[in-house]
Amino acid sequence: MPTFRIxxxxxxxxxxxxxxxxxxxxxxxxxxxxEPGAVDIIIDEVKRENWATGGKLWSEQK
Known part of the structure; x- marks a missing residue:
């Protein structure tokens, strides 16, 4: 069964x-x-202040 974490x-x-x-x-x-019943999807919602790209928090990007 495929499981996706998004x-x-x-x-x-x-x-x-x-x-x-x-x-x-x-x-x-x-x-x-x-079958659709075989597919699991987990959505993790992350605050912008807890995610960074290129050494910068998303909450601080303009």
Missing amino acids: ELFEGRPLDQRRKLVEEVTRVTCETLGC
Whole structure:
């Protein structure tokens, strides 16, 4: 069973997260030939102050 862990900045609306998991599940089933019930998706929402790229926290980037 495929399991996906997706990390996103916190605050995305429920409808966006719902669409994301529906599409990841759909494409996974089409590609791997599995049933939707076999696909697990874990969404971790991260605060911008806890994520950095290029040595800079996202909460401090303009």
